Amino acid sequence: MTSSNVIIAEGALKRLNDILEGYKRPLIVSDVVIYDKYRQMMESIVDADVMWSISPDYRKGLVSRYRGIDVIIGFGGGRSIDMAKLFALEAGLDWISIPTAASHDGIASDVASVMHDGYRYSEKCKKPSFILADLSVMSTAPRILTLSGIGDMVSKASSLAEWRLANELAGEPLDEDVYGTVEFALETVLKDDNLETLVKSVIDTGNAMTDFGSSRPCSGTEHAISHAMDRRMQSLHGLQVAFATPLSLHFLDEAGYAKHRPSDIRDFLLERNMPVELKELDLTEATFLDDIHHAQKIMKKRGRYSVLTHCKASDDDLVRAINGLGY
Ligand SMILES: [Zn+2]
Structure with missing residues (x-):
């Protein structure tokens, strides 16, 4: 990944609309806390018609429920980012990483950690097509x-x-x-x-x-x-x-x-x-x-x-x- 695919800055989120140029229907994979906190801000930044997935657990086939999506955005902590990777893999789409916390090195990697039957295993996915790290968002993380x-x-x-x-x-x-x-x-x-x-x-x-x-x-x-x-x-x-x-x-x-x-x-x-x-x-x-x-x-x-x-x-x-x- 070249550095042109990474933005680390205060207010980086405002650049999301430019990054999404050419996409019509992004699916934002997030959690309920982030959704409540940033939904309005996100929807005011992005012109496209966004959908949200805030399911707490990954299930195979879940992504097929979101019809017409053409890009996946992982917006949240490690779990949301991992779920975005898995959705992107299943749907054959690009995914963008927007971490809300610097909690581990999975926010930029192509490997998702999946919980199954009480065991954690790694699944090889695609790397993010873009990483948008907004320091003003990340600084409010616990x-x-x-x-x-x-x-x-x-x-x-x-x-x-x-x-x-x-x-x-x-x-x-x-x-x-x-x-x-x-x-x-x-x-x-x-x-x-x-x-x-x-x-x-x-x-x-x-x-x-x-x-x-x-x-x-x-x-x-x-x-x-x-x-x-x-x-x-x-x-x-x-x-x-x-x-x-x-x-x-x-x-x-x-x-x-x-x-x-x-x-x-x-x-x-x-x-x-x-x-x-x-x-x-x-x-x-x-x-x-x-x-x-x-x-x-x-x-x-x-x-x-x-x-x-x-x-x-x-x-x-x-x-x-x-x-x-x-x-
Ligand atoms: Zn680690």
Whole structure:
């Protein structure tokens, strides 16, 4: 995606009508809160005859109800954006991403996260034809959603290190340009997590995944642990992956691949009141261990080399790490 397809600015939403030139019937996929808050504003900006879909859950076939639509707009948080991706895939239409919060790197990626039978899985979709990030809209998002986005960026400290390890020791493909893009985004946010920087970084990493063709650069064992946690809880993605990052980094450090100290990442999370202790996510040592075991299965199933497998981490090693890291 070229930068001409991305606008990050205060009031960016006002440009939507220009972007929609040539389209007659856009379907806006959103949620009820965003719909109530922005419906009037949206309909005053867009000349075309818009339709809204504010269904809370994705169901196959739902999009066929909206007759005559010729473009899909994902307007909202991660769930609305993911639903827009899936609708666009099903209907064979282009989709435009208008995130209302920088809650994770999916706002710019071509992968949708779908909940099915209590499990979360990823579905490959099309990348957005345009990303419109209105900072004045995004700045009113609940702080916890912005923190989630910061957490997803911080998790790259372990996903990148593990990617390097998996490349050098297990022959997984690695692209240096993509690595550099994600590393730059991570370092930028660690230095300064103001909204504009965060939004830019989140979009850059989403694009990096699309360029590479898989989520590997941005998703390692820390993400697999979060997916395992999803079996029991529904906390925010970015908070969960950030929570698991010091643990993953601890073993990456042992393997000689960590570029960040687990304690530095923990301090960074702590400073922002993000969860760092088991009880904050309703976990016990036993449930966390179970999630870590399950995560290793997820990694194996996806053909990804986990640092935990590399370190042959036993339950004793894991418990020692969990206690030592202050979980
Ligand atoms: Zn993520």
